[in-house]
Amino acid sequence: MLKEEILNKLKQIFREIFDSQDLSITRATDASQIEGWDSFMHINLIVAIEENFEVSFTTKEIGQFACVGDVIDLLATKTS
Amino acid sequence: MNSLEQVVMPRVGDHYRHEVLISSDMVQAFVKLSGDDSPIHVDEAFAQERGYEGPICHGILLTAFVSRILGTWLPGKESILKSIQMEFRNPAKYPCMVQIEVRVTKVFQSVGMIRLAIEISHQQDEIIARGLAECVVRTSEVAK
Numbered sequence A: 001m002l003k004e005e006i007l008n009k010l011k012q013i014f015r016e017i018f019d020s021q022d023l024s025i026t027r028a029t030d031a032s033q034i035e036g037w038d039s040f041m042h043i044n045l046i047v048a049i050e051e052n053f054e055v056s057f058t059t060k061e062i063g064q065f066a067c068v069g070d071v072i073d074l075l076a077t078k079t080s
Numbered sequence B: 001m002n003s004l005e006q007v008v009m010p011r012v013g014d015h016y017r018h019e020v021l022i023s024s025d026m027v028q029a030f031v032k033l034s035g036d037d038s039p040i041h042v043d044e045a046f047a048q049e050r051g052y053e054g055p056i057c058h059g060i061l062l063t064a065f066v067s068r069i070l071g072t073w074l075p076g077k078e079s080i081l082k083s084i085q086m087e088f089r090n091p092a093k094y095p096c097m098v099q100i101e102v103r104v105t106k107v108f109q110s111v112g113m114i115r116l117a118i119e120i121s122h123q124q125d126e127i128i129a130r131g132l133a134e135c136v137v138r139t140s141e142v143a144k
Helices: A003-017 A039-053 A059-063 A068-078 B024-034 B044-049 B059-072
Strands: B015-022 B079-088 B096-108 B113-122 B127-137
Touching (some): B059 B096
Antiparallel strands (some): B079 B127
16 A cells, blocks of 8 residues: 555544544654544554554554654555 | 463453343432432333333443443453443343343454443343443553
């Protein structure tokens, strides 16, 4: 899957999870830039990503996510 | 040894079944606790006039026994309830024996979350309610 396609799909997931259609998501977006990104929302987000992309992450993998770009790169590997 | 080190993530297919006798005393206690004293739950004539055999148990009282399973058996004490949905299909006239079963249907290992199917039925296998719960489980694998 192309990284641009992944980003577009992630944008939809983020907007649904955080209930905000105006949410701006780029590769550089991290948790500090989105209001309400707490530990429970983090679980909702990861579960939604895993289900939408039909992949599974490990605890170690999600621990290494620092920004949306890291998620995109890993998804590109897992869906290739 | 920290007890957390002994906790393992449940697996898909793990299940727990529990039987409970729903008694009039339980319903009265729930009325007192919740303040829900709707006559459909406590008034024989009122319930019968509305087509029921007699007063019916509160759906949330039945759901309380789901909480008991989730918190004490599956997944157990290292878990917290994240979400729950229930759909009630048939009334439960009390006193009655009900079976409550939860079954793990999906495990999200990365975030330590499990999804469980819930089924509440009469002994005669008539479905009273079905539902879905999500629990976050703190295991040694997730805590590391």
